Amino acid sequence: MPRSVNHVASRKRRKRILKLTRGNYGARSNVWTVAKNTWEKGLQYAYRDRKTKKRHFRALWIQRINAAARSEGMSYSQLMGALHKSGIEMNRKVLADLAMNHPEAFKAILDKARRNI
Numbered sequence: 001m002p003r004s005v006n007h008v009a010s011r012k013r014r015k016r017i018l019k020l021t022r023g024n025y026g027a028r029s030n031v032w033t034v035a036k037n038t039w040e041k042g043l044q045y046a047y048r049d050r051k052t053k054k055r056h057f058r059a060l061w062i063q064r065i066n067a068a069a070r071s072e073g074m075s076y077s078q079l080m081g082a083l084h085k086s087g088i089e090m091n092r093k094v095l096a097d098l099a100m101n102h103p104e105a106f107k108a109i110l111d112k113a114r115r116n117i
Contacts, residue, residue: 068103
């Protein structure tokens with residue numbers, strides 16, 4: 001008796017992954033085993049880099065806050081300590097945005113933190 005194989009489902013599964021790897025270089029886009037490995041590795045990179053992205057943005061915010069604080073004669077650590085002591089609860093993302101786009105507002109926060117030390 002002949003073997004029953006579900007060609008429709010297996011072809012659909014392969015076509016789905018080959019469609020996802022379209023645009024890759026050479027065999028990575030059209031050879032099934034290579035494309036499958038490429039796609040799986042891409043998922044691993046995506047998972048890892050979703051975590052890494054958060055680290056990179058935090059580091060960027062700290063650099064921007066530090067640069068703005070130093071232009072006002074204060075270091076990053078002194079500023080964060082002063083903000084904590086004065087009870088100003090503002091996250092680094094907002095502080096970095098103020099430092100870049102609204103320097104006068106950042107200066108006002110810095111002066112308020114300085115007064116409450």
